[in-house]
Amino acid sequence: MKKSLSLLLILACILCLCAGTALADQITKSNAEDRLYQLLEEHSNYTRDQLKNNECFYDKVLKQWVLSSNLINRPSDEDGLIMVYMDGDGNFERIKPSEKVSVLDQIANDLIRCTHGEDSYLLLADLVAQWKPRLGELQAAVDEAQQSSSPSFVKANRYVKLMSLDLTMPAKGSLPIDEAQRIATRYIAQLDGWSEEKAAMFPLDMNAYYTPTDIGKPVYFFKFKQYSYSDHSLSEMDEYDQRLTDLFGDKAPMTISIMVDAMDGSLMERPIFDYAPIQYFFLDALIRTDAIIEAGQGN
Template identity: 45%
Template sequence: MMKKKLSLLLILACILSLCAGSALAEIKESEIEDRVYDLIEEHTEYTRDQLRTGQIIWATNTHCWAMSAFLIDCPEDMEGLFSVNLDKEGNLLGEMRVPHKISVQVQLAYQLSACFNNEDCYLRLAEWKAKWSARSDELSLDDMHPFDRSMFELGITKPAEGSIPYEEAYQNAQTYLAQIPNWNESISALYYLHISCYHTPADIGKPVYFFKFHVEYDDSDALTSHFGEHYPAEVSLMVGAQDGSLVEIPIQDLVPTQFRHFDTLIRTEEVLEYVRNNTP
């Protein structure tokens, strides 16, 4: 009987030892990057020096580590994203997402999206339009997303000769923003530039610098304190490219927002109705 008890105790000790060893085997966050790159090199033809790390997060909903990486020199006709999930021990979960070919329409859309949230957005958009206009024989307007098609047909260019400099137009936009009723410079400073664009809206008939500002959500408490619950989430305005004037009333999209992100740039019928209803 004593021998049986000792045997059981030894078995139990071994099990506990294995459990402890398993717990110690959990991968550390500092080891995730190396582990993912090892897996990428093991399962694909890519090497670490071709990639840059995106994000590393612990996904609380799926209880796994997730890391993204990108091809440094990604061909234009490919999406260069890697996405890899690991369990707590560093084992690969599911299939890794790897770069793949994308259609011409998707290339156009990706490159358009990359223009926004940049100080030189207006130049990037002009270059995007010029590039894809030159490749128009590869495009099918019917296959484009309606927004991409609207942007492609918007007539975006670089500022024409005789236009005021972009920097002057931007300063004017900041001034007009602070002059909106119930606004001031402290409030306008809580908004960042999302889009800038030089074009000639069909209903305006003259070139403008378009600016769209978006709220910094970290400052939503300050905005709620100033405006109330329905504060402006986005504000768009146009500055005349020839004289620097405010072309029409600024368009404020209050929380909860009624416009899609780009409606005020492509000037949908809902936006035009807003302007008509709010112009003194």
């Protein structure tokens, strides 16, 4: 008798667990997202139309539904990520609101958006215009990082140098930037041991228009780089890596930085190559560190 009761209890527990899981799946598939947004609006000042949904899922470990969303118009000093949690019955658990981020994190996030692609010269000009009024705030963060011996100091110091540059839209009379890029690519292809095929292996990563202090005239800056796994599939990368090996052996550069005169396209200095392991920070060639200037002079 006792054995039968024990078996019945075990069976009942299993059925309850299965029912709970089935209910979780059912709610998740039907209206979990709507319920989570409803709870968000009830327990915060956010509304659904302010957010872009990332994902909605049932966490089997927490036994909770989770909604991850981003603010569409994210304040510059916040990360914009909002998380909403509810229990297995659809009851409110908690909200993780958008959190404040440091000024260094703010500019780092902005740079990710502005330093990759053929329109980076436009985005960088706009970014510098936005940040110049905050240069004092940024410098204070750099000074604090230096005093505390923070590892972020090296990057932060470069951010200040970037925002001190006169990055603008190309002036009237300048070459069209796409023409300047073709000229820059041709210079690379004409280097000893190079060819058009080799130069074509490195797509544009970043461009800019400005007047470097040590150059004294307007230039177009171009940075080319190898393909990355973030932009291409594994099969594409395998094929690309094989082509690199066929063309360069184990001596393919990771990046190539080059400047040409914005008015006539003449080469301003030797192209600068960076090899693995990477020697330069991704902004170094643009902000023109001492090491970059020496490399451009062939030292």
